[in-house]
Amino acid sequence: MSSTPPPLGPGRRRRKATAALLVVAALAVGRVVTDRLPGDDVTDRPFTVTGSLTDEVALRTGSVRVLELHGAPTIDTGIDGYRTPGLWLTASLRFVPSDGTSTLSYAAVRSRDGRVWTADGRNRISCPLMVALVPSRCVLNIEVAPEALPGAELLLAPLSTDQRRDSMAVIDLGITAEQVTQWQAQTQTVVLPDVEVGVA
């Protein structure tokens, strides 16, 4: 007693085809929409606060200003002496936490062409974890390819491990090609200043 299914009428067949077309169209629209949504590289970007060398730049956790900037082929950190195939960029910074205990633990130099030298390994930012409104002097040393220094920016953020959606200072260092040439010719080792608490 096998029974054959009744043949599909023209109306039912048309409804099925329409439903299939609607599903495909919905999938295509969904794909177009998701393709046009910004990706993680956009949605996770830090909130940048720009400034120049003399500016006080306000971050989510405090304000920062560059006190001194130097370049040299060799530096003395007080513990180690370092040479480099590039050029050491050193800076001392004044950081004042605005609300709660904070520090700066991410630093990087970004060139005009987008290359990034991060404070990692022997490239360091030393900054004390400090309570609100107490200023401190932070010190950083990063080795950079010399040709990348003119027009380079200093990036600073509270957390070294994760800068996503956090505030980030982007400071135009105002370095010129002449300055780089002078730094390359420098024979004297730059001695890094000590980290200090309570600097004016």
Added chain:
Amino acid sequence: MAKASASSQGWLGPIRAWVAAQPLARLSYAALLIVLLGSAPFGGWRSTASDAVAQAAPGEVLSTGQLEITMERAIWSTRPALTFSANKRGVYVLVLGTARVVGDQTVGFQGIADSMRLLGVEDLYRTPNGTEKQTSPADQVAPELWYRDDATRLGALGPGMTYGVAFVFERRGAGSTLGDTLPVTVYRDTYRRHSINGDMEWLDPTPAYRLVLPLEERPPVSEDAP
């Protein structure tokens, strides 16, 4: 009635009938053939990169994905520089060469650690997970990278600069001796999306090059040396 049923099945009818008449084994082969043919537009027939390990020569520029490195020779010593502590229970093995970042970002510790191994060398020593050091299989012992100009350790490499480097290993135990050559295996990473965090990262270090370097002993440096 039969005629009406056949026409309602349309062009699928004969195909169904033919499929129903075939043995299961033949249907399996047919399905496999269809999948193979269907995969062609999506790269199914594209040849994959060879995973064979290439033989390299000393001084040749080798790519790990993130780094371009050269390796020229190797030395061993109980104290190759004053910035090393004198090794009383073993020797340091140093592979000398150069390293340069390929991309535009700083390459950190992991990219350096994954770059090479001394496969075939016994009694290599390491510090697993920050605990006390122990001898380990050679494929688990990562090098430390030192900058030769100032004999300090490089935890990271920035782009645009070529470093004269030493890949440093420590070896303990007197069970075997070092010969006058050192086998080195250089690994290459793959840039792909991480399956857990979704970020694009350099992952899956795989042996890519094998080379044999001349190895020689260096006398330990002394604090009293001029």
